[in-house]
Amino acid sequence: MKHKFLSKRYWNSGATPMAEVVELAYKYDDLINLSLGDPDYITDKHVIDASSLDAHNGHTRYADSLGDIELRKELVNFYKNQYDYEVSDREMMMVVGACHGMYLVLEAILDDGDEVIVPAPYFVPYYDQITLARGKAVILETYEKDHFQIDVERLRTCITNRTKAIIVNTPNNPTGACLNKETLEDIAKVAKEHDLIVIADEVYGGFSFHEPFIPITTFDGMKERTITLGSFSKDYAMTGWRIGYVLASNFIIDCIRNINEGICFSAPSISQRAAIHAIKKRESILPPMVEEYKKRMFYAYERINNIPEMSVLPPQGTFYLFVNIKGTGLSSMEISRKILEEGHVLVIPGSAFGKSGEGYVRIACTVAVEKLKEAFDRIEKIKF
Numbered sequence: 001m002k003h004k005f006l007s008k009r010y011w012n013s014g015a016t017p018m019a020e021v022v023e024l025a026y027k028y029d030d031l032i033n034l035s036l037g038d039p040d041y042i043t044d045k046h047v048i049d050a051s052s053l054d055a056h057n058g059h060t061r062y063a064d065s066l067g068d069i070e071l072r073k074e075l076v077n078f079y080k081n082q083y084d085y086e087v088s089d090r091e092m093m094m095v096v097g098a099c100h101g102m103y104l105v106l107e108a109i110l111d112d113g114d115e116v117i118v119p120a121p122y123f124v125p126y127y128d129q130i131t132l133a134r135g136k137a138v139i140l141e142t143y144e145k146d147h148f149q150i151d152v153e154r155l156r157t158c159i160t161n162r163t164k165a166i167i168v169n170t171p172n173n174p175t176g177a178c179l180n181k182e183t184l185e186d187i188a189k190v191a192k193e194h195d196l197i198v199i200a201d202e203v204y205g206g207f208s209f210h211e212p213f214i215p216i217t218t219f220d221g222m223k224e225r226t227i228t229l230g231s232f233s234k235d236y237a238m239t240g241w242r243i244g245y246v247l248a249s250n251f252i253i254d255c256i257r258n259i260n261e262g263i264c265f266s267a268p269s270i271s272q273r274a275a276i277h278a279i280k281k282r283e284s285i286l287p288p289m290v291e292e293y294k295k296r297m298f299y300a301y302e303r304i305n306n307i308p309e310m311s312v313l314p315p316q317g318t319f320y321l322f323v324n325i326k327g328t329g330l331s332s333m334e335i336s337r338k339i340l341e342e343g344h345v346l347v348i349p350g351s352a353f354g355k356s357g358e359g360y361v362r363i364a365c366t367v368a369v370e371k372l373k374e375a376f377d378r379i380e381k382i383k384f
Helices: 017-024 045-056 070-082 097-111 125-132 150-155 181-193 250-260 271-278 284-303 332-343 367-380
Strands: 092-095 114-118 136-141 164-171 197-201 226-231 244-247 320-324 360-364
Touching: 017 284, 045 271, 070 092, 070 271, 092 097, 092 181, 092 250, 097 125, 097 197, 097 226, 097 250, 114 125, 114 320, 114 360, 125 136, 136 150, 164 181, 181 197, 197 244, 284 320, 284 367, 332 367
Parallel strands: 114 136, 114 164, 164 197, 197 226
Antiparallel strands: 092 244, 226 244, 320 360
């Protein structure tokens, strides 16, 4: 990418794993795409119709830079009703998806060289976002033998006098792991002992299969040191609407609002109206979707564990399976390419999620069981 018109800091960068996946999705007419976490569900019809009516009634102008006040009040009610957690409408800001929120947060809290602990495997953009905000990502490995739980003693060894924050992503993308209550309590204890910020990526909060999801900000003493990233993309099948939110102390919210004024000022007003209608219908939208994803996940789990060279842990949450392919003797990139070229099935190599992702591929169960059956029928025929 070297060019005199480009910033030198980008001369050695290439296409991101996500960008490469998007290109590959067009390679075969019969391709089954199990790569990106984009639900096959269409946004609920009531949400589409109601937000369209709102647009006709004039909600087409800039929204408040913090977000539509009606939407913020609905989020206040949601956290109170769901978690008995008190948050005010001045302690939140609507953003253009959680990735936008993450960048604003990192830009607000990091000084040059500040360190952010990132449990790995990690969501692809984290590393570059930290670098872009002039911070340093410190990788904390998690392992399949521990069900990808964070080992708190290893966490302690990552802390230095430059550590500013730790990212906690549960339910986790890419592994699907859900951090248990005891682990979250231990992380909270470490954060308080070392005066750290916890950046809680809770985009998949609605997709915890075995135990009720608990936001870490609700733990004693954690509200003032937790920044929560939420999204309507997964819980409500609204990826294309690009709407998420940040919960944090009001001085942080004020700071990210000021930063965002030079980026996009406010989240789209029409998308925020859709989010209002979605959150009001949460109990009719989310549960049947979660049940369908569970059905797909457990079907895929059984099929994967019947392929001799592959294995995967029982599903815990999200709609991702992090498949161990070490038995093939191939790298995650090689196995992904082989599955694509010989089976016309697109998955993401685990190496995209950090070094500890090598030896795995991520499968997104975002197609119906019938399509999953066809995908695994094809994969079973491949000679590894």
